[in-house]
Amino acid sequence: MIVKIKSHxxxxxxxxxxxxxHDKDRLFDNSGHSFIITHNxxxxxxxxxxxxxxxxxxxxxxxxxxxxxxxxxxxxxHKDDAKEITLDKLEDIAREYIQKRNPNGMYVAVPHFDKExxxxxxxxxxxxxxxxxxxxxxxxxxxxxxxxxxQYQIDKYPKLTKSIVNHGTPKxxxxxxxxxxxxxxxxxxxxxxxxxxxxxxxxAYKNAVSKNDFYNKLKECGLSTYIRxxxxxxxxxxxxxxxxxxxxxxxxxxEELNRTLIRQKEISDSQLRTKEKIIRRFK
Numbered sequence: 001m002i003v004k005i006k007s008h009x010x011x012x013x014x015x016x017x018x019x020x021x022h023d024k025d026r027l028f029d030n031s032g033h034s035f036i037i038t039h040n041x042x043x044x045x046x047x048x049x050x051x052x053x054x055x056x057x058x059x060x061x062x063x064x065x066x067x068x069x070x071x072x073x074x075x076x077x078h079k080d081d082a083k084e085i086t087l088d089k090l091e092d093i094a095r096e097y098i099q100k101r102n103p104n105g106m107y108v109a110v111p112h113f114d115k116e117x118x119x120x121x122x123x124x125x126x127x128x129x130x131x132x133x134x135x136x137x138x139x140x141x142x143x144x145x146x147x148x149x150x151q152y153q154i155d156k157y158p159k160l161t162k163s164i165v166n167h168g169t170p171k172x173x174x175x176x177x178x179x180x181x182x183x184x185x186x187x188x189x190x191x192x193x194x195x196x197x198x199x200x201x202x203x204a205y206k207n208a209v210s211k212n213d214f215y216n217k218l219k220e221c222g223l224s225t226y227i228r229x230x231x232x233x234x235x236x237x238x239x240x241x242x243x244x245x246x247x248x249x250x251x252x253x254x255e256e257l258n259r260t261l262i263r264q265k266e267i268s269d270s271q272l273r274t275k276e277k278i279i280r281r282f283k
Contacts, residue, residue: 001093001153001163002076003146005137011057011069013123014050020110020121021046027087027111027118035091037109039098040129049108053125056106061132068126068136073101075149079117080162087111089157094120097149104128105135143167197223197237198247211254 008016020026021036028034041049057069075097077085094109106125111118127134137145146167153160200221208214215225215232223235234243245251 001150001160002074002165003097003149004074004076005142006072006074007068008070008072009066009068011054013053013070014046016070016072016121016123017046017049017108020108020112020123023112025112025114027090027113029087033087034111035087037091037094037098037107039103039105039107039109041106041108049123053106053123056125056127056129059130059132060127062134068134070126071124071135073122073124074119075122076119077117077160078162079115081160082116082118084157084159085118090118090120092156093149093153094122096152098122100145100148100152102128102135104131104133193238193240194242194247197235197242201235201244201247201249205249205253205257208257209260211257214254214257 026034036044038044038049041052043049043052053070060067075094090111094111098105098107098109101124106129107122109120109122111120113119125135146165150164150167154164200218200223204214204217204221208217218225218235223237225232225235226241227233232244234241236242244254
């Protein structure tokens with residue numbers, strides 16, 4: 001799942017809210033049902049919400065010229081998961097996101113459907129409700145938010161497999177696309193160069209019987225290697241360089257191919273010696 005947070009230094013709440021509520025891309029099911037989540041807000045019209053957001057700004061503790069007055073936050077899912085997505089799932093994840101983002105904030109959340117993929121627009125206050133504390137997230141806090149809300153999705157809705165993105169998790173899965181790569185595929189419908197390279201590396205590794213054989217199979221795929229620090233460090237594809245260790249093919253992983261070859265040779269030698277003993281016994 002992609003999570004975007006766009007900061008606004010002007011209190012244009014009504015403009016964003018009107019787009020969220022009245023735009024043609026707002027999502028409704030076959031029976032005409034949709035949802036609007038309001039959190040720490042009363043009433044039910046854009047005018048009333050806009051007024052409440054602005055009244056809350058009077059509680060701001062530290063007032064600056066460039067203060068963030070509001071944020072436009074978007075939760076987005078891959079179009080290939082469309083058949084698994086329902087309004088109930090979108091609403092549940094959006095409500096969970098609000099709790100993990102900061103339950104003391106003021107929010108309006110509305111589902112949309114555009115360019116074959118689902119997303120939820122969220123209008124969030126720049127400060128907490130009546131405390132004046134900023135809603136700003138540090139870079140690390142933003143990463144943790146992305147990771148925790150995606151983990152919630154994985155645990156509760158495991159069938160949404162196409163919407164899993166690499167948010168810089170500690171144990172990095174190089175098969176997962178980064179947010180930039182994920183958005184490229186959403187936009188173009190094509191795999192990135194990096195995804196194509198990883199696919200060729202996996203195939204070569206699976207079929208290789210040694211480290212040198214792995215490099216030879218890469219050449220058969222049209223991938224040339226380059227040297228750095230006196231050893232093969234990466235490959236070149238479409239005039240772009242890719243570091244092998246950054247794609248998950250570390251020296252240790254490649255040396256495992258040689259260790260496997262040695263073990264296979266030891267097993268073969270042992271079997272040959274056993275066979276020779278049996279032959280001598282029956283002579």
